[in-house]
Amino acid sequence: MIEFQDVHKYYGDYHALRGITATIREGEFFSLLGPSGCGKTTLLRTIAGFEGISSGAVLIDGNSMENVPANKRPTNMVFQSYAIFPHLTVAQNVGFGLRRDPRSKAEKDKLVEESLEMVGLKGYGARAAHALSGGQRQRVALARALILKPKVLLLDEPLSALDKKIREQMQVELIKLQREVGITFVLVTHDQEEALVMSDRIAVMFEGEIAQLADPETLYRRPNSRRVADFIGVMNFLPARVLGEGNGHIQLDVPGLGPLDVTEEQASAAPNGGEAAVGFRPETLTLLYDGQTPLDREAPGTIDEVVYYGDMTYYDVKLDGVEKPVRISMRNVFGRPVLDVGTRTRVAWSPGALVLFR
Numbered sequence: 001m002i003e004f005q006d007v008h009k010y011y012g013d014y015h016a017l018r019g020i021t022a023t024i025r026e027g028e029f030f031s032l033l034g035p036s037g038c039g040k041t042t043l044l045r046t047i048a049g050f051e052g053i054s055s056g057a058v059l060i061d062g063n064s065m066e067n068v069p070a071n072k073r074p075t076n077m078v079f080q081s082y083a084i085f086p087h088l089t090v091a092q093n094v095g096f097g098l099r100r101d102p103r104s105k106a107e108k109d110k111l112v113e114e115s116l117e118m119v120g121l122k123g124y125g126a127r128a129a130h131a132l133s134g135g136q137r138q139r140v141a142l143a144r145a146l147i148l149k150p151k152v153l154l155l156d157e158p159l160s161a162l163d164k165k166i167r168e169q170m171q172v173e174l175i176k177l178q179r180e181v182g183i184t185f186v187l188v189t190h191d192q193e194e195a196l197v198m199s200d201r202i203a204v205m206f207e208g209e210i211a212q213l214a215d216p217e218t219l220y221r222r223p224n225s226r227r228v229a230d231f232i233g234v235m236n237f238l239p240a241r242v243l244g245e246g247n248g249h250i251q252l253d254v255p256g257l258g259p260l261d262v263t264e265e266q267a268s269a270a271p272n273g274g275e276a277a278v279g280f281r282p283e284t285l286t287l288l289y290d291g292q293t294p295l296d297r298e299a300p301g302t303i304d305e306v307v308y309y310g311d312m313t314y315y316d317v318k319l320d321g322v323e324k325p326v327r328i329s330m331r332n333v334f335g336r337p338v339l340d341v342g343t344r345t346r347v348a349w350s351p352g353a354l355v356l357f358r
């Protein structure tokens with residue numbers, strides 16, 4: 001659907017996009033995720049045609065966009081600062097892009113009403129746009145983009161100005177909306193949680209390059225580099241020594257956990273460039289309570305810090321002989337006490353949940 005072929009972009013001397021090659025599939029919810037300045041907005045704008053490229057090609061439906069101006073592309077963009085017109089009504093805002101459309105007023109009114117219904121604002125047409133809340137304004141901006149029936153909707157941090165609760169609610173609504181209308185959504189976000197929640201696939205970008213492109217579960221469970229692992233969620237790292245390998249297995253010695261085996265599939269693809277380390281997510285470790293036997297392996301440690309979140313607790317635990325504590329998340333179960341700092345404990349873990357970076 002959208003194809004980037006070795007796309008480079010310079011702003012003067014600055015190399016903002018450094019050889020982007022990727023395909024966004026028709027009908028998918030695709031996110032560009034990365035820290036500030038990595039080039040994700042620039043890449044999104046090359047799809048819209050708001051930004052030219054220095055070399056390479058951007059194709060939509062197999063057609064090169066090289067000489068196609070923004071207003072002739074099958075795309076539409078929704079911005080962070082939902083640029084709606086405050087002096088117009090909601091309906092006038094939504095119908096704005098149809099003002100030169102030859103269809104009758106009755107037909108256009110119907111389209112406006114349908115679009116408003118799509119975004120959960122049925123019956124809001126006559127209201128003054130300036131009287132809407134932030135979340136409602138963003139819906140109006142969405143309805144205004146959708147009414148033009150683009151093949152691709154480009155979303156530049158559309159939810160970042162909303163407060164946490166409304167943002168989470170809008171995330172779910174956007175997913176539903178995307179499924180309903182079935183058009184390709186490309187979202188720019190620096191919020192890894194938002195990308196995980198919403199996307200079919202995510203391209204993680206650093207410094208003008210795509211570091212990994214995968215579905216959320218793969219990104220989370222099998223990050224291909226330490227940098228991606230660090231950017232997505234929380235990942236504990238422990239230094240590891242590679243003892244040997246063969247038959248699809250790698251033997252390691254990990255201080256704090258002991259000698260262990262991982263499979264080749266557990267090794268990250270991109271070279272770490274430094275010393276080997278194993279990584280594991282906080283929820284892949286478990287604190288064992290008295291009398292509990294581990295399913296797999298266990299290691300002794302001492303609780304160093306406790307952060308209580310209501311539904312769960314984060315424990316920072318110092319494994320024996322390891323200076324830096326590892327973070328463990330435990331779901332709080334009724335009747336099970338939250339443990340105190342200083343408690344001696346046993347940490348259960350499974351070799352299968354580790355990722356090896358080397």
Ligand SMILES: Nc1ncnc2c1ncn2[C@@H]1O[C@H](COP(=O)(O)OP(=O)(O)OP(=O)(O)O)[C@@H](O)[C@H]1O
Pocket residue numbers: 011014016034035036037038039040041042043190
């Ligand atoms: N018009 C421009 N002229 C010069 N440099 C630019 C221009 N637009 C962007 N850049 C630079 O290119 C790099 C990538 O910018 P871009 O806006 O794509 O990053 P981003 O990942 O979207 O970051 P953010 O989340 O902060 O918007 C940045 O270093 C930025 O300063």
